[in-house]
Amino acid sequence: MASDGGVSCLRSSEMLNVGIGGMEPPPLDLDEVHVLAVDDSLVDRIVIERLLRITSCKVTAVDSGWRALELLGLDNEKASVELQRLKVDMIITDYCMPGMTGYELLKKIKESSSFRQVPVVIMSSENVLTRIDMCLEEGAEDFLLKPVKLADVKRLRNCLSGDVKLSNGNKRKLPEDSVTVVQASLPPPPPTPQPSLMTLSTDSSDSSPPLSPVEVFSSPLSSLGDDDVLTSSPECSPTPEESPIRRQKMGSPGLDQ
Amino acid sequence: MELVQMQKSLQDYTKSLFLEGVLDSQFLQLQQLQDESNPDFVSQVVTLFFQDSDRILNDLSLSLDQQVVDFKKVDPHVHQLKGSSSSIGAQRVKNACVVFRTFCEQQNVEGCHRCLQQVKQEYYLVKNRLETLFKLEQQIVASGGVIPAMELGF
Numbered sequence: 001m002a003s004d005g006g007v008s009c010l011r012s013s014e015m016l017n018v019g020i021g022g023m024e025p026p027p028l029d030l031d032e033v034h035v036l037a038v039d040d041s042l043v044d045r046i047v048i049e050r051l052l053r054i055t056s057c058k059v060t061a062v063d064s065g066w067r068a069l070e071l072l073g074l075d076n077e078k079a080s081v082e083l084q085r086l087k088v089d090m091i092i093t094d095y096c097m098p099g100m101t102g103y104e105l106l107k108k109i110k111e112s113s114s115f116r117q118v119p120v121v122i123m124s125s126e127n128v129l130t131r132i133d134m135c136l137e138e139g140a141e142d143f144l145l146k147p148v149k150l151a152d153v154k155r156l157r158n159c160l161s162g163d164v165k166l167s168n169g170n171k172r173k174l175p176e177d178s179v180t181v182v183q184a185s186l187p188p189p190p191p192t193p194q195p196s197l198m199t200l201s202t203d204s205s206d207s208s209p210p211l212s213p214v215e216v217f218s219s220p221l222s223s224l225g226d227d228d229v230l231t232s233s234p235e236c237s238p239t240p241e242e243s244p245i246r247r248q249k250m251g252s253p254g255l256d257q
Numbered sequence: 258m259e260l261v262q263m264q265k266s267l268q269d270y271t272k273s274l275f276l277e278g279v280l281d282s283q284f285l286q287l288q289q290l291q292d293e294s295n296p297d298f299v300s301q302v303v304t305l306f307f308q309d310s311d312r313i314l315n316d317l318s319l320s321l322d323q324q325v326v327d328f329k330k331v332d333p334h335v336h337q338l339k340g341s342s343s344s345i346g347a348q349r350v351k352n353a354c355v356v357f358r359t360f361c362e363q364q365n366v367e368g369c370h371r372c373l374q375q376v377k378q379e380y381y382l383v384k385n386r387l388e389t390l391f392k393l394e395q396q397i398v399a400s401g402g403v404i405p406a407m408e409l410g411f
Contacts, residue, residue: 043306043341050290050298096336125340147283147344150290 033160034058036086038068038093038105039123044146048092048123051150055157060086065093065100065108074112088118090141090160095124095131103135110139121156123148260402267393268405274390279383284346285407300391306345310380313338317373321366331369332361338376342383349379 035057039045045061052059062068069075071086091109093102102122110116119141124131132143141159144152258266274280284299291298313334320331339354353376360368394404 041309041337041340041344043302043309043344046302046305047287047290047344050295054290054292098333125343146340147286147346149283149286 032056032058033089033157034060034087036068036071036088036091037061038063038065038091038097038102040064040094040097044094044123048148048153051148051153052092052157054150055153057090057157065097065102065105068093068105069108072109072112072115074108074115088115090119090121090156091115092121092123092144092156094146095122095135096126103131103138106135106138106140119160260397260400263393263397263400264402264405267390267397268407270390270393271407274386278348279386280346281348282346283344283348287345288407300394303345303387303391306341306347307384309341310338310350310384314373314377314380317376321369321373326364326366326369328361328364332358335361335376342380347380347383350376350383353379 033056035052037045037048037052037059039048039061040063042063045063049059049061060071062071066075068091072088073086091105093105095102102124106120106122109118109120116139120139121142121144122135122140123144123146125146127145135143142156144156271280275284287299287302317331317334317338320327320334335354335357339351339358342348342350342354353372357369357372357376360372397404
């Protein structure tokens with residue numbers, strides 16, 4: 001199932017194979033949402049991956065910001081090679097991670113020309129208003145409080161469905177410079193949920209074996225137990241819980257327990 | 258024991274775990290993610306949690322036994338345990354971790370030692386309870402029955 005290094009994902013190069021040279025194009029589901037999930041906690045990675053799969057997303061789960069950047073082709077200075085870039089519809093990342101925080105990852109994504117339009121969602125176990133504000137100001141699409149619930153992910157999924165239209169033209173909101181098969185380029189519409197186009201299905205029988213997380217392990221840089229864990233991520237030091245939960249940006253406010 | 262009796266026992270047992278606060282609603286969230294295509298999802302995630310936690314608790318014991326305690330090492334471990342216990346709904350473990358972190362913040366070694374004991378106690382409790390719960394489920398499945406859905410009438 002996995003192509004290289006245990007990463008399962010759609011690559012732009014696969015998209016290019018469609019309709020070339022009179023060959024029968026391989027079945028390609030341009031409407032399938034692909035999410036890159038980033039979390040250093042194994043338990044949380046398994047859970048978020050399952051949450052996303054059960055809401056009909058393809059998922060690539062990695063355990064560090066560095067690994068995420070590597071997959072996105074953003075990890076070095078040289079000009080990115082289009083064909084090797086990952087096709088990603090959403091990135092969901094934990095905030096508190098050793099080495100590179102979710103906030104730092106967010107910044108790097110928003111600084112890139114190819115991925116800045118990809119919605120980035122931050123997850124955190126700590127409800128800190130300044131942290132939430134900071135992330136939203138940096139361009140995060142949404143901020144989820146951990147533990148993440150099915151209703152949270154469904155809400156995100158609904159918003160994404162609004163961008164991926166199930167029409168003949170297979171139009172979708174595209175990152176500016178990515179390689180694409182679709183000739184027409186749409187101006188990106190605001191992400192309004194469109195209930196009639198929801199492809200929500202709880203049918204998660206995508207023939208994946210039980211609990212087969214796509215695990216990509218990080219470089220040694222981000223291994224836990226580094227002495228500089230706290231100093232490199234000052235925002236992750238213990239903070240007192242603040243009471244009001246900030247109203248989240250995407251869609252309707254999350255369901256209360 | 259009859260199948261119906263086993264199912265009732267399981268429901269009562271599960272309910273008691275919620276009433277005692279050993280588990281919280283996040284555990285129910287995990288159960289929602291289990292279906293025919295992933296019939297062992299909950300026990301698999303919980304098993305990973307146990308493995309992870311055993312390791313963390315071991316590291317914590319070692320860290321706190323040092324001559325000079327390095328709180329920069331201790332706190333991330335507690336943070337991690339707090340996160341994973343929260344993700345599976347192990348409420349009392351999570352709460353014990355919250356207290357633990359405040360003592361880390363204060364760099365209070367004595368307090369941290371006490372907290373570690375408390376966390377371990379809660380952890381072994383939830384581990385024991387969940388292992389029992391999974392055994393009950395296995396007995397039901399082995400007898401050809403289905404695991405009853407949780408009734409949330411409490």
